[in-house]
Every structure is written in structure tokens, then in C-alpha cells.
Amino acid sequence: MEEVFDDFIGKFWTNDRVTELEQLATEHEWRFSPRERFAEQPTGLKSFNLFKGKRGKRITGVIHPASTIVHCESRIYDYIYYSDGGKKKTTVIEMTCSNIDLSTFSVKPKKGISNIFNFKSKKRASSSLDKFTTNYQMEAADPQVTEMQIPDSVFGLVSDCSGLSLEGDGNILLYYYNRKQIPAQDLLREHEKAVEILDRLLHDREKEFV
16 A cells, blocks of 8 residues: 555655756656656566565656767666565666677675575686685576676675675666665766676677687
8 A cells, every 4th residue: 555655646746856856857868757667667677686575665866967878778766665664765777778689687785695506616716806706696597508607806896895786688688775865965886887797798708708
């Protein structure tokens, strides 16, 4: 019931957060939408772990930054989801690129001891990978394919972002800090980090075979 009432109010009132995001978009002359129905989002997006669950959900403050990578587009928005624990908010940087086809994988901060698949191997031992496996865990639908798709440089970037989560599938990559809103003044910096990760997924693996 809470989500129905909150959704109804949101249709007629603009809160401070949405206003901040709109101002950011206006400052950079980027497209902006105050809110969008989750049901109207692309089918491929709905299969990601972040968006699972049957309770009410929507996205608000949708910014469309200018693309700095050919054939790629990004969106920044707040994903709002209702659970038994109340309303949860997560800022998502979503990147779609026709030049990539990722095998399904997810990266999330490690909680305690985990036996979930990790990438450490004799062939790929490195300081960045060591740091990554200490603080993060990864799940992959096809570990061998994902290992080939993710260059070591990505692990270093993720390790420098405490609490970061990544999800990849097909031509979509999600970058977010679960259940946290990124302050408006930090969004450009976080977007640059997300774009750098995508750029390395696209190009750094190629360099290893040159």
C-alpha cells in the first residue's frame, strides 16, 4: 500500500532530489525525464539481479549524458524499490553499447567468507586482482567466457571504488552502489569511472594480444 500512495504523490510533486538531477542535466544540456514507469523499460534490463522482485518499482530523475564512446549510450537514474524493509533507493549508471556482448556476470562487495567463483589463477595473478578478490566476489554464468572478456585493468578500477556493484549481460553494463543514492555533485565523477570501465572492457583485452 505504501508504494501505491507514494507513487501517486510522485506523479504530482517534484522532490528536491529530482530537482537537483534536472538542474545537472540542464547545466550540461542533456535530456532529462522526471520519472519513468519500470514496466515500460527494455525487456533485457528487467532480468538483472538489481531489478528482481515483485513489489512496486520505478525510476526517477533520468539523465541522458552525452556519449563519449562510439555506439554507446548511458543513463543515470534513481531506482526505487519497495520491500518488506521499506523503500530502497539506488542510483544506477546504465550503459548500453552495441559493440559489446557480455556473458552474464555480477560483481558485488564481499561479505565474510565466500566460495563464489573468483578469477584468481596462476596465469592472471596480479596486485590488482589480489586486491579485488580480497574485497569483492563475482558470479558468472560462464566463468571461462567472462574471464576472457574482463581485462585485469577492470579489477583495479573496481577495487578503487569501495562498495561498488557491477552487472553485465549482453550489451548492457550496470554500475551502482546497492541501496545508496550517489549525491548529485558526485554523479559526473562516478559516470566517468563507469565509462572508463566500459572503455576497458571494449579495448584493454585487445591490447593483451597485440
